[in-house]
Amino acid sequence: MAQPALASEERKPAPAAHTDASVAAMTDDAIFDALVSGKIKSHNLEKALGDRSRAVTLRRRLVELQAAMAGSAELAGSAIKGLPHSDFNSAAFYDAVDGSNCENVIGYLPLPVGVVGPMRVDGKDYMVPLATTEGALVASTNRGARAISMAGGARTVLTGDGMTRAPLLRMPSLEAAAELKAWVENPENFKLVAEAFSSTSRFGRLQSLVVSTAGRNAYLRFKCSTGDAMGMNMITKGVNAALAAVVERFPTARILSLSGNVCTDKKPSAINWVDGRGKSVTAEVVLSRDIVENTLKTTADALVELNTGKNLIGSAVAGSIGGFNAHAANIVSAVFLATGQDVAQNVESSMCLTLLEHDDDPANEGGIIASVTMPSIEVGTVGGGTSLSSQAACLDLLGLRGAAAEPLTPGSNASQLARIVAASVLAGELSLMAAHTTGDLLRAHMALNRKPAAGSAQPGVTGGGAAAAAAGRIPARVASPTHGLAAVQGGAGSFRHPTAAAVPPGRRYFAAANHRAADKPVSPAREAPAFLSRHTTTPVGDACPILRGV
Numbered sequence: 001m002a003q004p005a006l007a008s009e010e011r012k013p014a015p016a017a018h019t020d021a022s023v024a025a026m027t028d029d030a031i032f033d034a035l036v037s038g039k040i041k042s043h044n045l046e047k048a049l050g051d052r053s054r055a056v057t058l059r060r061r062l063v064e065l066q067a068a069m070a071g072s073a074e075l076a077g078s079a080i081k082g083l084p085h086s087d088f089n090s091a092a093f094y095d096a097v098d099g100s101n102c103e104n105v106i107g108y109l110p111l112p113v114g115v116v117g118p119m120r121v122d123g124k125d126y127m128v129p130l131a132t133t134e135g136a137l138v139a140s141t142n143r144g145a146r147a148i149s150m151a152g153g154a155r156t157v158l159t160g161d162g163m164t165r166a167p168l169l170r171m172p173s174l175e176a177a178a179e180l181k182a183w184v185e186n187p188e189n190f191k192l193v194a195e196a197f198s199s200t201s202r203f204g205r206l207q208s209l210v211v212s213t214a215g216r217n218a219y220l221r222f223k224c225s226t227g228d229a230m231g232m233n234m235i236t237k238g239v240n241a242a243l244a245a246v247v248e249r250f251p252t253a254r255i256l257s258l259s260g261n262v263c264t265d266k267k268p269s270a271i272n273w274v275d276g277r278g279k280s281v282t283a284e285v286v287l288s289r290d291i292v293e294n295t296l297k298t299t300a301d302a303l304v305e306l307n308t309g310k311n312l313i314g315s316a317v318a319g320s321i322g323g324f325n326a327h328a329a330n331i332v333s334a335v336f337l338a339t340g341q342d343v344a345q346n347v348e349s350s351m352c353l354t355l356l357e358h359d360d361d362p363a364n365e366g367g368i369i370a371s372v373t374m375p376s377i378e379v380g381t382v383g384g385g386t387s388l389s390s391q392a393a394c395l396d397l398l399g400l401r402g403a404a405a406e407p408l409t410p411g412s413n414a415s416q417l418a419r420i421v422a423a424s425v426l427a428g429e430l431s432l433m434a435a436h437t438t439g440d441l442l443r444a445h446m447a448l449n450r451k452p453a454a455g456s457a458q459p460g461v462t463g464g465g466a467a468a469a470a471a472g473r474i475p476a477r478v479a480s481p482t483h484g485l486a487a488v489q490g491g492a493g494s495f496r497h498p499t500a501a502a503v504p505p506g507r508r509y510f511a512a513a514n515h516r517a518a519d520k521p522v523s524p525a526r527e528a529p530a531f532l533s534r535h536t537t538t539p540v541g542d543a544c545p546i547l548r549g550v
């Protein structure tokens with residue numbers, strides 16, 4: 001296949017830079033102002049400062065500000081404080097865990113939490129936390145998020161919302177199994193069963209009950225709404241009560257298990273792919289040629305061709321169920337870990353159909369329509385691991401902690417989280433697919449995903465990043481001293497900050513002052529000047545780049 005990667009010389013030039021030493025000598029307040037004004041990039045802090053703890057502290061201050069722009073200013077402040085970075089209150093943690101999250105506890109496992117964003121989803125900006133040990137994942141998703149926000153944001157639709165549980169009943173005969181099915185599926189009897197189900201929860205409401213039979217086995221697939229909970233305990237409790245009503249009518253039925261695998265929980269299955277489980281969401285973004293070429297550094301033709309060959313045909317050849325994507329599971333798992341979801345449910349939650357299509361609108365020649373359709377995202381904002389302090393802080397960062405409060409209806413927080421999961425997957429898909437088209441995958445991972453032994457070159461990559469770029473093997477931006485590859489490979493590199501001229505048009509945040517596309521919405525944080533003025537000396541208003549929309 002032709003590699004339509006843009007030649008490195010066609011790419012935007014790297015911006016002018018501070019030297020690392022000059023940045024390290026600045027005060028924290030001065031660096032923070034430089035971050036806000038776009039003179040220093042947040043993801044370059046470690047390299048520029050040579051002090052990773054200081055980098056994390058400064059980045060947290062920035063994320064607090066960015067999250068404040070996306071929602072409640074004070075909430076964002078407490079969110080980031082709730083996510084520990086230097087010390088950890090293990091006694092409170094063990095108290096919280098006991099009786100709800102883990103048994104036989106012997107410790108805890110620190111996992112790095114990175115952040116992606118601001119990413120615009122349905123007109124609102126989000127800072128999305130990702131917990132992962134796969135270097136390059138956050139960088140990649142961040143690139144996709146940037147492309148999405150530059151395009152005005154992702155739009156999402158929720159096409160289904162119901163958790164399922166399918167107990168297995170063993171009937172004395174084939175006929176009894178058929179009779180059970182007919183009885184349960186009769187609307188009058190469904191009402192009886194639903195009443196018993198609903199008596200167990202203020203939020204769990206039975207939506208449907210479909211029976212599959214196999215010989216004398218009957219599988220009753222209950223589907224219910226679960227408010228803001230992911231809902232597995234809730235539905236299992238409801239099903240237990242509902243079955244009492246069923247068994248009263250069919251006393252010879254034997255309940256073999258509350259779960260008969262037709263649910264299907266934590267295992268691959270076609271039923272979830274076809275019928276949905278949890279939240280069914282589609283997220284879409286329309287990207288212009290400029291964004292495809294300058295942010296993703298590829299072309300529409302290359303993306304469309306690869307998506308067809310890899311995500312559609314390749315997955316079909318592999319006999320995939322719901323795996324018509326590049327790496328949805330990467331982003332789903334990372335968001336799940338950060339926000340306290342049941343990570344085993346990433347099996348079905350990661351089912352995803354990625355579409356990258358040419359835009360037939362003549363006004364968007366060279367652009368693409370990108371979407372992910374995910375029928376089975378199982379998430380909650382109450383229950384399970386969501387109430388542990390660090391995970392709750394990550395939900396706070398999204399403004400989605402706990403039960404949705406008035407005037408929102410119960411379930412709004414959980415469904416919004418599912419929409420953000422889908423949009424984040426869209427970001428990850430766009431960036432990885434772009435990297436595949438340009439041959440950047442391995443190089444990015446050698447740079448960001450493998451620490452070299454002291455003094456040794458990276459396996460699989462010879463020479464420094466700049467040398468590799470000069471040889472045309474890697475894109476200039478990856479090889480730029482402002483990014484990881486040069487550093488890992490021993491490139492001397494200096495820290496750079498963009499000049500007004502060097503900032504690409506359409507840059508969303510951290511752009512040089514006074515660049516703003518007039519037709520794009522303004523961040524809600526524009527209305528939070530008091531909060532901002534407490535946190536930065538950068539002027540609030542149009543002159544403050546961080547307050548600007550795309």
Ligand SMILES: CC(C)(COP(=O)([O-])OP(=O)([O-])OC[C@H]1O[C@@H](n2cnc3c(N)ncnc32)[C@H](O)[C@@H]1OP(=O)([O-])[O-])[C@@H](O)C(=O)NCCC(=O)NCCSC(=O)C[C@@](C)(O)CC(=O)[O-]
Nearest residue numbers: 043136139140142143146326327431432435440444477478
């Ligand atoms: C690494 C990039 C993004 C470089 O890509 P690039 O375009 O050269 O990066 P750039 O330096 O020009 O920066 C562009 C933007 O990317 C983001 N970005 C860039 N660097 C950072 C960073 N350090 N930290 C945070 N964000 C970063 C950031 O938004 C930045 O904008 P800026 O803020 O600079 O204006 C690209 O090469 C890439 O996306 N590679 C793909 C890596 C990837 O997606 N890995 C995921 C795992 S793959 C896997 O596990 C599954 C697999 C592969 O087996 C599945 C399959 O396909 O079968």
Ligand SMILES: NC(=O)C1=CN([C@@H]2O[C@H](COP(=O)(O)OP(=O)(O)OC[C@H]3O[C@@H](n4cnc5c(N)ncnc54)[C@H](OP(=O)(O)O)[C@@H]3O)[C@@H](O)[C@H]2O)C=CC1
Nearest residue numbers: 201202203227228229230231232233234342383384403410
């Ligand atoms: N039992 C099982 O088979 C399985 C369990 N799990 C585990 O289940 C746990 C999650 O179960 P889940 O049912 O989601 O959570 P919980 O068991 O914590 O139940 C949710 C609780 O929150 C209450 N609640 C308060 N406000 C709301 C609201 N707005 N919306 C919904 N509920 C609200 C519910 O009230 P009310 O009492 O009125 O319903 C209920 O008591 C996870 O730990 C997961 O790992 C995972 C897979 C299988």
